[in-house]
Amino acid sequence: MQSLLLRKKLGVLLGCLISSMSVFSQSTYPGPKAITLILPFAAGSGTDMLARNITSNISKQLPGVSFVIDNKPGANGILAASLAAKAPADGYTLFFTTNSTQSVNPVLYKKLPYDPVKDFAPISLVGETAPALLASANNPVDTVKGVFEQAIKAEAGLNFASANTSSLAATELFKIRSQAKITLVNYKSAPQALTDLTGGTVDYFFGDLASGGALVRGGKLKPLAVLSEKRLPGFAQVPTMAEAGYPGFEIPIWIGVFAPKGTPSAIIEYLNAAIGNAQKQAEVIKSMADGAVSARITSVPEFNQYVATQAAKWVQLAKEINLQQE
Numbered sequence: 001m002q003s004l005l006l007r008k009k010l011g012v013l014l015g016c017l018i019s020s021m022s023v024f025s026q027s028t029y030p031g032p033k034a035i036t037l038i039l040p041f042a043a044g045s046g047t048d049m050l051a052r053n054i055t056s057n058i059s060k061q062l063p064g065v066s067f068v069i070d071n072k073p074g075a076n077g078i079l080a081a082s083l084a085a086k087a088p089a090d091g092y093t094l095f096f097t098t099n100s101t102q103s104v105n106p107v108l109y110k111k112l113p114y115d116p117v118k119d120f121a122p123i124s125l126v127g128e129t130a131p132a133l134l135a136s137a138n139n140p141v142d143t144v145k146g147v148f149e150q151a152i153k154a155e156a157g158l159n160f161a162s163a164n165t166s167s168l169a170a171t172e173l174f175k176i177r178s179q180a181k182i183t184l185v186n187y188k189s190a191p192q193a194l195t196d197l198t199g200g201t202v203d204y205f206f207g208d209l210a211s212g213g214a215l216v217r218g219g220k221l222k223p224l225a226v227l228s229e230k231r232l233p234g235f236a237q238v239p240t241m242a243e244a245g246y247p248g249f250e251i252p253i254w255i256g257v258f259a260p261k262g263t264p265s266a267i268i269e270y271l272n273a274a275i276g277n278a279q280k281q282a283e284v285i286k287s288m289a290d291g292a293v294s295a296r297i298t299s300v301p302e303f304n305q306y307v308a309t310q311a312a313k314w315v316q317l318a319k320e321i322n323l324q325q326e
Contacts, residue, residue, distance in 0.1 A: 148246075
């Protein structure tokens with residue numbers, strides 16, 4: 001019965017894609033003009049690699065459709081979000097982002113030059129993941145408990161890298177739980193933070209395994225735990241914080257695609273179907289697992305509701321860790 005229901009659901013999804021393609025077969029979208037994806041993270045980051053993999057697969061499935069990745073890192077994604085919000089609502093500029101810009105920034109800043117709800121039209125959820133507590137392979141500590149003990153004993157405190165709002169929130173939660181002296185070292189991008197972590201410039205980093213996974217597999221970094229409710233794909237050997245003895249230490253990360261508000265609903269549905277089809281391809285599933293990302297296909301209404309729910313969760317988390325608005 002479950003197999004029959006699954007086949008029906010996949011059939012409906014494929015039908016939506018075919019239907020969407022036929023709708024645009026007699027129109028100008030998507031035409032020869034490339035679709036630009038604005039990203040709030042640097043080239044080489046986990047989100048960047050995922051965006052390139054997804055768009056490459058869509059181009060294979062839909063010959064003639066091409067994409068340009070426009071990386072605009074820094075300022076917690078505010079620059080990228082502002083540019084995406086002001087882009088023409090014609091389907092040729094999209095925002096490939098994470099909860100950082102849509103869920104977290106509203107609780108970090110009193111004023112933003114963009115509105116995550118009023119300025120954007122949700123298209124599709126791409127995947128879910130969580131930060132991992134990462135340490136250099138040369139660090140003698142091998143457990144989360146060891147990190148807490150080290151932090152408490154270190155008179156000068158420990159240095160934690162921060163490259164985005166997720167690593168910031170995780171570090172603030174660690175400071176509260178450990179009551180230790182922690183210095184936050186801010187980086188413009190995750191690759192820069194990972195380089196300094198590998199070299200020992202900073203002690204720890206709550207970073208995503210999409211960016212740091214290759215260094216982990218290469219033996220240069222070691223993941224001590226993941227900040228998710230369950231273990232992440234591709235890294236089943238890494239325990240959750242709860243399994244390591246520290247429950248209630250979850251920092252969710254989600255990745256999704258948006259368009260400027262006012263983009264025609266037919267274009268939104270077309271893109272949703274194209275992304276959903278790419279998420280089912282074996283090469284995409286593998287690449288996402290390599291980056292510890294769980295693929296999750298959603299309809300447009302489902303993603304819209306998901307975004308609202310996740311925003312509410314971050315409001316509660318911000319209160320718990322006493323994130324101060326700037």
